[in-house]
Amino acid sequence: MTFSAASRLANLRRHLDFTETVNKAEHSIKVKVAAEVSEALSLGRAVVALESTIISHGMPYPQNLETAKEVERIVRENGAVPATIAILDGTPCVGLSLDELERLATLGTSAQKTARRDIANVVSVLALYIIFIIYVYQYVVAEGLGTEEPIEAVKAVARGGNGATTVSATMFFASMVDIPIFVTGGIGGVHRHWEHTMDISSDLTELGKTPVAVVCAGVKSILDIPRTLEYLETLGVCVAAYKTSEFPAFFTESSGCKVSCRVDSPEDCACLIEASFKLKLGTGILIAVPIPQEHSTSGRIIESAIQKAIKEARENNITGSAETPFLLARVNDLTGGASLAANVALVKNNALVGAKVAVALAQIRENGQR
Numbered sequence: 033m034t035f036s037a038a039s040r041l042a043n044l045r046r047h048l049d050f051t052e053t054v055n056k057a058e059h060s061i062k063v064k065v066a067a068e069v070s071e072a073l074s075l076g077r078a079v080v081a082l083e084s085t086i087i088s089h090g091m092p093y094p095q096n097l098e099t100a101k102e103v104e105r106i107v108r109e110n111g112a113v114p115a116t117i118a119i120l121d122g123t124p125c126v127g128l129s130l131d132e133l134e135r136l137a138t139l140g141t142s143a144q145k146t147a148r149r150d151i152a153n154v155v156s157v158l159a160l161y162i163i164f165i166i167y168v169y170q171y172v173v174a175e176g177l178g179t180e181e182p183i184e185a186v187k188a189v190a191r192g193g194n195g196a197t198t199v200s201a202t203m204f205f206a207s208m209v210d211i212p213i214f215v216t217g218g219i220g221g222v223h224r225h226w227e228h229t230m231d232i233s234s235d236l237t238e239l240g241k242t243p244v245a246v247v248c249a250g251v252k253s254i255l256d257i258p259r260t261l262e263y264l265e266t267l268g269v270c271v272a273a274y275k276t277s278e279f280p281a282f283f284t285e286s287s288g289c290k291v292s293c294r295v296d297s298p299e300d301c302a303c304l305i306e307a308s309f310k311l312k313l314g315t316g317i318l319i320a321v322p323i324p325q326e327h328s329t330s331g332r333i334i335e336s337a338i339q340k341a342i343k344e345a346r347e348n349n350i351t352g353s354a355e356t357p358f359l360l361a362r363v364n365d366l367t368g369g370a371s372l373a374a375n376v377a378l379v380k381n382n383a384l385v386g387a388k389v390a391v392a393l394a395q396i397r398e399n400g401q402r
Contacts, residue, residue, distance in 0.1 A: 065209055068113055069126055073210060077112075077394055078387070080213050082107075084197050087136050088143040090357075116128045117206065118132070119154045120194055124151075136194075136196065147353070148200040199220060200235050202216070206244050211244070212305060213244070215246075215247045215386035217382065218251060219246060221259075233255075239269045239315065239316035241314065242316050243314060248319070249379075250320040253335070257279065261289055269318055271292070271320065272295045272301070273293070274320065277290060283328070298389045299392045301385075319389070329371065337371070345362075
């Protein structure tokens with residue numbers, strides 16, 4: 033999937049109005065793309081997508097804001113443009129300003145945790161029609177045919193919801209605007225005791241159908257890692273481990289599970305991604321990066337805390353989308369904050385690797401045009 037000069041010009045025209053619009057006969061949806069991201073995409077430069085659930089649901093304020101800013105700084109310092117994705121006032125946004133990042137951080141859990149299934153609910157189509165009504169009211173007021181009071185009422189109705197995108201929703205929007213690399217902490221997976229709950233994250237099915245490479249620290253260790261890897265294999269998703277042959281377990285460097293694909297450099301990762309895209313396999317790629325050794329906490333301590341947290345979740349009937357935030361928060365409490373510190377460290381490390389992979393991929397595509 034290389035970029036020709038013609039496609040770059042088309043992209044540039046498409047992004048000039050600061051928005052990305054996808055129009056079909058039966059519907060219309062508008063995605064706001066930040067100018068910096070828009071320009072980078074148009075010119076074929078490296079861009080890294082970032083999720084927003086980790087900001088609103090993953091950490092307390094103000095640590096969530098500081099981490100978000102630090103992750104974006106790391107991406108920029110390593111040659112790529114960060115594109116944090118969220119839904120604000122009903123509008124999907126690819127790339128957030130500092131004010132928007134702070135708003136999302138202070139919203140916290142009041143911003144809806146948005147997976148693929150929730151997008152239509154948060155991005156209300158009704159709001160698009162009401163915006164038209166706003167313009168009509170503005171015309172009426174301008175012509176002296178009415179008062180301004182109705183406008184504010186209509187604007188209030190037109191404001192859609194605020195959503196913090198999970199892995200599946202972030203992948204969806206990244207793919208929509210042709211961002212090939214997405215960095216996160218860890219993905220969801222098959223939950224423990226899944227045979228009773230049927231709780232399998234939509235992150236996995238998204239990887240099975242959306243061509244975006246996800247750089248992460250593997251699967252959260254609160255999940256059933258062996259079954260998660262089996263499920264990804266069934267979906268045809270290539271799972272690669274970075275500088276190791278073992279799949280990492282989020283807080284710790286190894287899960288004890290082997291992988292069939294090993295990559296030892298950003299260039300290796302970029303070649304793997306480009307080959308997958310050129311073959312039009314139609315699936316994502318999971319690049320699992322172990323947490324830095326100096327930040328890896330004791331697997332035994334973490335596992336003990338996880339088992340206790342899972343037991344408490346069952347006793348309190350905490351299931352579905354509420355389970356993972358509860359478990360992560362409880363594990364952090366039980367480990368005296370060690371798991372949160374490890375979480376921040378691995379996200380930053382993933383951003384470093386992801387940015388380098390994005391730069392290598394952009395270089396491969398530029399060389400392919402010569």
